[in-house]
Amino acid sequence: MxxxxxxxxxxxxxxxxxxxxxxxxxxxxxxAIPSPLLGKPTPAFSLPVLGDPARRIGNADLxxxxxxxxxxxxxxPTCRYEHPHITELARSGKVRVLGYNYKDTPEDAQAWLTQxxxxxxxxxxxxxxxxxxxxxxxxxxxxxxxxARGIVRWKLVGAIDETVVREQIEPLLAELDAAP
Amino acid sequence: MLPELGLVAxxxxxLLGVLLGTLPLVGAQRNHAGLVASARPLAYSQLVFVAIAYxxxxxxxxxxxxxxxxxxxxxxxxxxxxxxxxxxxGAHEGSLLLWVMILALWIAAVAAFSRSLPATVVARVxxxxxxxxxxxxxxxxxxxxxxxxxxxxxxxxRDLNPLLQDPGxxxxxxxxxxxxxxxxxxxxxxxxALIDGKVDAQWVRWSRPWTNVAWAFLTxxxxxxxxxxxxxxxxxxxWFWDPVENASFMPWLVGLALLHSQAVTEKRGSFRGxxxxxxxxxxSLSLLGTFLVRSGVLTSVHAFASDPARxxxxxxxxxxxxxxxxxxxALRAPTEDKGQPFVAASRETLMLANNLLLSGAAMxxxxxxxxxxxxxxxGLGKISVGPPxxxxxxxxxxxxxxxxxxxxxxxxxxxEQPAQPxxxxxxxxxxxxxxxxxxxxxxxxxxxKTAAAWLGCAWLIGGTLRFVWQRxxxxxxxxxxxxxxxxxxxxxxxxxxxxxxxxESTSQEMDVAAKPxxxxxxxxYDFRFEGVERVQGPNYLADRGTIRITRGGAPVATMLPExxxxxxxxxxxxxxxxxxxFARDLYVALGDPLGPDGSWALxxxxxxxxxxxxxxxLLMAIGGFVVVLDQRFRRPVVAP
Amino acid sequence: MRRALLAALLSVFAAFxxxxxxxxxxxxxxxxFRALAAELRCVMCQNQSLADSNAPIAHDLxxxxxxxxxxxxxxxxxxxxxxxxYTDFVLYRPQVTPMTWLLWFGPALxxxxxxxxxxxxxxxxxRQAPAAPPPTDSQEW
Numbered sequence: 001m002x003x004x005x006x007x008x009x010x011x012x013x014x015x016x017x018x019x020x021x022x023x024x025x026x027x028x029x030x031x032a033i034p035s036p037l038l039g040k041p042t043p044a045f046s047l048p049v050l051g052d053p054a055r056r057i058g059n060a061d062l063x064x065x066x067x068x069x070x071x072x073x074x075x076x077p078t079c080r081y082e083h084p085h086i087t088e089l090a091r092s093g094k095v096r097v098l099g100y101n102y103k104d105t106p107e108d109a110q111a112w113l114t115q116x117x118x119x120x121x122x123x124x125x126x127x128x129x130x131x132x133x134x135x136x137x138x139x140x141x142x143x144x145x146x147x148a149r150g151i152v153r154w155k156l157v158g159a160i161d162e163t164v165v166r167e168q169i170e171p172l173l174a175e176l177d178a179a180p
Numbered sequence: 181m182l183p184e185l186g187l188v189a190x191x192x193x194x195l196l197g198v199l200l201g202t203l204p205l206v207g208a209q210r211n212h213a214g215l216v217a218s219a220r221p222l223a224y225s226q227l228v229f230v231a232i233a234y235x236x237x238x239x240x241x242x243x244x245x246x247x248x249x250x251x252x253x254x255x256x257x258x259x260x261x262x263x264x265x266x267x268x269x270g271a272h273e274g275s276l277l278l279w280v281m282i283l284a285l286w287i288a289a290v291a292a293f294s295r296s297l298p299a300t301v302v303a304r305v306x307x308x309x310x311x312x313x314x315x316x317x318x319x320x321x322x323x324x325x326x327x328x329x330x331x332x333x334x335x336x337x338r339d340l341n342p343l344l345q346d347p348g349x350x351x352x353x354x355x356x357x358x359x360x361x362x363x364x365x366x367x368x369x370x371x372x373a374l375i376d377g378k379v380d381a382q383w384v385r386w387s388r389p390w391t392n393v394a395w396a397f398l399t400x401x402x403x404x405x406x407x408x409x410x411x412x413x414x415x416x417x418x419w420f421w422d423p424v425e426n427a428s429f430m431p432w433l434v435g436l437a438l439l440h441s442q443a444v445t446e447k448r449g450s451f452r453g454x455x456x457x458x459x460x461x462x463x464s465l466s467l468l469g470t471f472l473v474r475s476g477v478l479t480s481v482h483a484f485a486s487d488p489a490r491x492x493x494x495x496x497x498x499x500x501x502x503x504x505x506x507x508x509x510a511l512r513a514p515t516e517d518k519g520q521p522f523v524a525a526s527r528e529t530l531m532l533a534n535n536l537l538l539s540g541a542a543m544x545x546x547x548x549x550x551x552x553x554x555x556x557x558x559g560l561g562k563i564s565v566g567p568p569x570x571x572x573x574x575x576x577x578x579x580x581x582x583x584x585x586x587x588x589x590x591x592x593x594x595x596e597q598p599a600q601p602x603x604x605x606x607x608x609x610x611x612x613x614x615x616x617x618x619x620x621x622x623x624x625x626x627x628x629k630t631a632a633a634w635l636g637c638a639w640l641i642g643g644t645l646r647f648v649w650q651r652x653x654x655x656x657x658x659x660x661x662x663x664x665x666x667x668x669x670x671x672x673x674x675x676x677x678x679x680x681x682x683x684e685s686t687s688q689e690m691d692v693a694a695k696p697x698x699x700x701x702x703x704x705y706d707f708r709f710e711g712v713e714r715v716q717g718p719n720y721l722a723d724r725g726t727i728r729i730t731r732g733g734a735p736v737a738t739m740l741p742e743x744x745x746x747x748x749x750x751x752x753x754x755x756x757x758x759x760x761x762f763a764r765d766l767y768v769a770l771g772d773p774l775g776p777d778g779s780w781a782l783x784x785x786x787x788x789x790x791x792x793x794x795x796x797x798l799l800m801a802i803g804g805f806v807v808v809l810d811q812r813f814r815r816p817v818v819a820p
Numbered sequence: 821m822r823r824a825l826l827a828a829l830l831s832v833f834a835a836f837x838x839x840x841x842x843x844x845x846x847x848x849x850x851x852x853f854r855a856l857a858a859e860l861r862c863v864m865c866q867n868q869s870l871a872d873s874n875a876p877i878a879h880d881l882x883x884x885x886x887x888x889x890x891x892x893x894x895x896x897x898x899x900x901x902x903x904x905x906y907t908d909f910v911l912y913r914p915q916v917t918p919m920t921w922l923l924w925f926g927p928a929l930x931x932x933x934x935x936x937x938x939x940x941x942x943x944x945x946x947r948q949a950p951a952a953p954p955p956t957d958s959q960e961w
Contacts, residue, residue, distance in 0.1 A: 001510070004453075004509065004510040004513055005510045007457060007460075007461075007506050007509065007510075008503065008506040008507055008510055011464070011502055011503060011506055012503070013230075014550075015495065015498065015499050015503070016607075017550065017553065017557060018471065018475075018495055019492075019495060019555045019556060020558060021475075021477040021491075022475055022476070022477060022488050022491040022492055022495060023488070023552045024490065025476050025477055025486070025491075026488030026491075026554065028878075031479060031866070033562055033863060033906060033907055033909045034561060034562060034907060035907075036904060036905065036906070036907050041950050048217075053227075066570060075696065101256075101856055103876065111885040128880075129876075129880045130878075130880070130884070132880075133880065133881070133905060134905060135905070136905040136906050136907075138863045138906070139864055139877060205919060253924060261933050304931055353822075415872045417872065420867070422867055423867070447961075450945075479866050479867055480866060480867050483866075517945075519945075520947035521945045521946070521947075521950075522942070522945050522946070522949055523942070523945075523946040523949050524942050524946060528945075529938070532938045532942070533938065535933070536934040536935065536938060538930065539934075540931045540934060543927065543930060544926075544927035544930075547922075547923060547926055547927065548923065551914075551920075551922075555919065561907060561909075562907060562908070562909040563908045563911075563919075564861050564908070564909050564910070564911060564912050564914070564916050565912070565914055565919070565923065566859075566861065566867075566869070566912025566913070567858070567869075567912060567920065568858075568859050568912050568913035569912070569913055569914060569924075574926055575929070577931070594949065594950075595949060595950075611916050654946055660961065662961070663961065676927065689854070691841055691842060693841040704884040709923060714859070771841070774841070781841045
């Protein structure tokens, strides 16, 4: 009798897995890849500053204070949706907000900033997208939260909005304040 | 007004389904002739109302009724009328209605073609199928109403996905669903037999034709889907082990095992339990496939828009149908094997091996398809399981099967002297090896895979022809339809294997930056790019390239690949052009414009023998249909 | 404004397009590249390989793979490089680790168990079988 119950048990196990699958995938973006950089130092990089290409910024230059690195491009429609939230976050002074201009020409990027406003403390420009590969960036908008020691603590694939700020960014910033 | 009538028709169909599921079943239990006889009329009535609902939705498309949300999302006024009809099943709600429509047709067919069956059997079979229809109608009505209104009505619809605006769309889903849904018949026969307690050769004889037809349709549906992807998607692939493709392939493999197992149970009385289990499994996998592509659980370009509520509903339905039938199996499956005995060297053993390998392959595909989900559920991060995994393991599992196929027909039931079939087939094995060796050394660009193509194909053809010869030699010149079907199907496998392995090992591809007037040489063909011009289609604007292909100076084909921009959504589709042939396909696709001098990126392919893949599948399907014509299905079983 | 956006989009498109076609040094390099790209997953698409995808990130990754190949890196090193940046998700052929033992060895194990069951069935039935093969004409085909 046990032998003939085996198919039913196997199916029950399968049903449990499928149930878990449906629950896992409801209400969130299933396509985002987790970042292998969490808990690790940022990749070594040295990129020109947008608008001042003679000046270069690298990971060493950014140590000392936590920062939010926001990946954006003038070709990215969702970045426009995100922009007011980024601006608000920068204005609030909770964390310094840096821009990572991804796969844009300087002209297009400047035009976009002129039109929509520039909330970033500074912006590094990755025109050909090579350095972005080291960060595991694959589109825009994406955002990283890096602590004062240069360790990547958080990554978001997709737009930042009030919910994200309230539920993810602010608690993390509080943690960083308590134990930098 | 009319869409609401469609909704009412669906509600009535649901009620009729409940009656169909209950009254005949009760009648069969209590031996109440009147209730038992209600099965057929209920089945036909349900079909009428489902058909009405389907007609109403089709009508809404044809008259551009954009007050119906589904129509507004999946068509627009520019969509050619030819595609308004298949647009009905272009997305989730409509394709489900197609599912239900096809199920209702199968139910009616069983009702119509079962005159020779005892009324109680028919009653139980139809009742079981009735419950399946109730599940799907409820799913439609509660979570996926195709007649939901969009108020205020849209002025213009969004459009049918341009990828679907293609003749393949007209045939692929209906054929596929006819197969998928058709396994419900074998399932219903199995459940009826379990309820009845009488699992015997007669029961199997009744269910065999239905199973063969369903399997043959599924074969055609999958093959057409593969062919469609090949010419529509622009990069020459024909199978990607995508979750949705796997969802259709698993029932196909198990259905194939089922066909063979049914044959054994019918002729020898053996494997009744296995045959029942396979019948339940084949339809369960169809239902699982329906779940996977609509629940959002898996990522795929084929998947319908997902919704967790829908996912949970189907899962619940799955639990009831599959769980219920497996429980019934555990409680009432036959305990002793009343079949004729057999030894190791017998056709029975070969059939067991056949079923093991096919079911094993299906389980492997299930494992690989669900593994990323399992890993994520266990918190192990996101992994991918793709063609390298599936391709490798599938080949490993199918190779022994290919080896065994010719032995099957030549090995007798119950007891065979191993030397016999070995002796009969040895020369053919030798011939196959010689052919493979020649191919390996002499075929241009030949590799081990090329040799394997010739080896597998020659072995299967030789072995099958040996059976034909054997039969002729024995003076039994008559081939039953069952044998003919088997021969065709096994030859189909030979052709298929050849096509796959030859294409994989000897295809060539060139990605080039082409200036107008520039030529490229590949495999003796000369591809000359002549330039790109703008053309206007019914609902799109296209860049059309002209490539002239010659061979040794003689013209072969003029290819006109396009890159179309559809007016409605602005989506850009690549339409490759293909010069198809028996021995090779020439395939050209446009990439992107490269500069003001008119140069374009082009993809050029030579694909040897790729059509053999679908030709082989077609032969298999024909074989499946031919088996049904056999006399045995018109005769009652004589107890052995 | 709309025209500026369109111009921006098109210029970006053209920038991508200009570099669409990869130049290979020899057929061996091309063959190795295609084989490798077929095993890697486009990280942005809905289930497409790096070889087949038209997404910009796929193009960038293809360039990177080619660069790494020419740098002398082995296939394994190239895969490791990508996994370090995009996790195991990027591999269509899962690595063989304890986490994937079930995946890689499960089917073989299943077949072995199944074969054992068959042996058991055959043994049981063979015990009941008559000694001589039955005369051929009493056998249905």
